[in-house]
Amino acid sequence: MKFAITAALFSxxxxxxxxxxxxxxxxxxxxxxxxxISPSNTSFNAGDNISINVDLTCAINFFNIVPTFLDxxxxxxxxxxxGHEPPIVLARRTLQTxxxxxxxxxxxxxxxxxxxxxxxxxxxxxxxxxGTDGSQVLIQGGLSQAITINA
Numbered sequence: 001m002k003f004a005i006t007a008a009l010f011s012x013x014x015x016x017x018x019x020x021x022x023x024x025x026x027x028x029x030x031x032x033x034x035x036x037i038s039p040s041n042t043s044f045n046a047g048d049n050i051s052i053n054v055d056l057t058c059a060i061n062f063f064n065i066v067p068t069f070l071d072x073x074x075x076x077x078x079x080x081x082x083g084h085e086p087p088i089v090l091a092r093r094t095l096q097t098x099x100x101x102x103x104x105x106x107x108x109x110x111x112x113x114x115x116x117x118x119x120x121x122x123x124x125x126x127x128x129x130x131g132t133d134g135s136q137v138l139i140q141g142g143l144s145q146a147i148t149i150n151a
Contacts, residue, residue, distance in 0.1 A: 026058030032125045032141040033059045043148045046110045052090070053103040054123055054143075060100050067095050068138060069126040070102050074111075074119050075144070087122065108149065115151040120144040 034055040044050060052072055059065040073087040088111050095102055113119070124142040131137040 026062040030058045031063045031065060032143055033123065035121070035123045035143040035145050037121055037145055037147070042146060043150060044108050045150045046108050046113065048108045049105055050108055050121070051103070051105045052121065052123075053101060054125075055101045056095070056125075057100045059125065065125065065127045065141070067125050067127050069093070069124075070095060071124040071126065072106075073122050073124075074108070074147075074149075075122045077118055077120055077146075080118060090121075113149040113151060116148060119147050119149050121147055 036053045036055075038051045038053075054070065056065075056067065059067075070091075070093045072090040072093070074090060075081075075087045076085040088109060090106050090109075091104060093102055093104065122142060122144045124140050126138050126140045128136045128138055
């Protein structure tokens with residue numbers, strides 16, 4: 001009988017404890033944000049406008065990843081890069097206070113591209129964490145989306 005009462009109390013305590021924990025509504029895959037580019041075709045020419053949007057709702061509200069810097073660039077995927085193709089910076093931005101997304105339009109620069117080659121729009125989220133002594137340490141996480149640049 002004592003066992004049944006003890007088990008019931010532990011079960012009740014577990015239910016109460018789980019009721020106080022907010023439900024995780026965001027997957028681990030979106031911890032740095034959700035990157036989208038438009039127009040939705042993924043083939044561009046130098047000089048074309050490209051609109052970039054990053055939704056940071058889950059990053060900020062569920063993972064507490066609040067960006068210090070938002071860096072955007074065009075990169076060659078590492079498996080295809082011969083070591084002589086550095087990232088092409090599109091923008092470095094900061095998030096407006098209270099905002100949970102960042103959007104802007106820019107132009108594909110007239111850089112040296114290989115026509116029809118695979119590239120990626122890369123987004124890097126630089127955010128602070130507490131170091132071992134409580135001081136701020138900046139770390140990075142990121143996302144990328146495949147594009148093709150014709151010339």
